[in-house]
Structures are given as C-alpha cells and as structure tokens.
Amino acid sequence: MADRVYRITPQLLQSWGVKGLVLDIDNTLTTHDNPVPDQGVTAWLEQNRQAGIQMIVLSNNSPERVKPFAEILGLDFIADGAKPLKKGYRRCSEAMNIPCEQLCMVGDQIFTDILGGNNAGCKTVLVQPIQKEKMAFFRFKRAMERLVLRICPKKRADSILHLS
Ligand SMILES: [Mg+2]
Numbered sequence: 001m002a003d004r005v006y007r008i009t010p011q012l013l014q015s016w017g018v019k020g021l022v023l024d025i026d027n028t029l030t031t032h033d034n035p036v037p038d039q040g041v042t043a044w045l046e047q048n049r050q051a052g053i054q055m056i057v058l059s060n061n062s063p064e065r066v067k068p069f070a071e072i073l074g075l076d077f078i079a080d081g082a083k084p085l086k087k088g089y090r091r092c093s094e095a096m097n098i099p100c101e102q103l104c105m106v107g108d109q110i111f112t113d114i115l116g117g118n119n120a121g122c123k124t125v126l127v128q129p130i131q132k133e134k135m136a137f138f139r140f141k142r143a144m145e146r147l148v149l150r151i152c153p154k155k156r157a158d159s160i161l162h163l164s
Contacts, residue, residue: 001154003128005029005106006044010051013104016123020054020098022089024107025069026061027129035069038130045073054096058088058105060112083107084116093120110145126154 002008005028013021023029030038048055057070057077070077076095081088093100104123107113108130117124133139 001126001128004038004040004130005127006040008044008104008106008125010048010053013048013053014051016104017102018053018104018123019102020056020092020096020104021048022056022058022092022103022105022117022122023075024083024105024109024113025057025059025066027108027131027133028106028113028127029057029073030069031131032133033065035072037069037073042073045075054098056092056096058083058092083112084119086116086120089116089120089122109141110148111141 005023026032029041030036045055055075057066057073057075058081059066059077059079060081060083061079063079066077066079078088078091078095083089089100089103089105093103096103100121103117104125105113105117105120106125106127107117108127110126114124114126129142133142
C-alpha cells in the first residue's frame with residue numbers, strides 16, 4: 001500500500017525485481033474524468049523512465065477517456081481492460097515484453113486492480129483513492145475494501161521506503 005503513486009520509488013520497484021508498471025488511471029493518476037494528471041504524477045513517471053522502468057496504462061474505462069489521458073503522459077494504453085480478468089494484464093505483459101512476475105500493478109481498487117494483478121502473477125500496490133466517490137455503488141465497494149484490508153496481510157510501500 002501507498003498513499004500516492006509517487007511514494008513508490010524506482011529503487012523500491014527494482015528491489016522487487018520489477019521491470020514494468022501497469023497503471024490504473026481513475027483515482028490513481030488523477031480524479032475521475034479529469035484530463036489533467038494529479039500533482040507529482042508527471043515527475044514520478046519521468047523518474048521511472050530514467051530508471052528504465054517501462055509503463056503502460058490499463059483501465060476499465062472507455063478509449064474516449066483513456067486515449068487522450070495516456071497520450072498526455074506519453075504512455076501506451078489498454079482501454080476496456082476488463083480488470084480483474086487476467087487477459088488485460090497478459091496483454092500488458094505482451095506489449096512490454098515483460099513477464100507478469102516482473103510487472104507491478106498500481107491502482108486504487110482492490111476488487112479490480114489488485115485482485116486481477118495478483119491473479120495474473122504481478123506484484124501489486126494499492127494506492128489510496130485521490131478523491132472519495134459519491135456514488136452509492138462505489139461507497140459500497142469501498143466499505144467492502146475496508147473489510148478486506150482488515151484481514152489481508154499488507155505492507156506499506158511508503159514505510160518500506162523510509163527504512164531503505
Ligand atoms: Mg481506479
């Protein structure tokens with residue numbers, strides 16, 4: 001877990017043997033439907049690039065949402081990603097030519113980003129959603145996530161960072 005994506009440093013990723021990042025968009029790199037990346041995101045991507053870590057966007061959102069945002073970031077993307085199914089992660093693995101075991105999924109939702117990433121054999125980091133959702137369905141999902149978080153073993157990527 002990490003509170004924001006930029007807590008996940010290239011050094012930390014390299015210590016896990018991670019060569020590529022699979023990135024969610026909504027509430028991970030920016031708020032829902034926001035065309036502008038969240039503060040610190042662009043600089044974080046640049047750090048990863050300089051460290052030789054490849055990156056791709058994997059979103060369940062539509063191409064109309066995903067394509068322009070990925071283009072701003074200069075990243076390849078897969079829209080309509082069908083997370084938590086494995087196929088989107090496999091497509092990312094093929095696109096980057098990196099095995100799933102050397103990929104790390106970064107996203108804000110346990111039941112899509114993290115569940116799918118773990119099933120596909122990727123490392124996963126759950127980030128805190130940038131903004132609280134107002135829709136009833138999302139609030140229900142977040143309540144379920146809190147239950148899972150109570151029982152799941154987890155480590156804070158940002159606290160690991162402070163130790164190293
Ligand atoms: Mg999301």
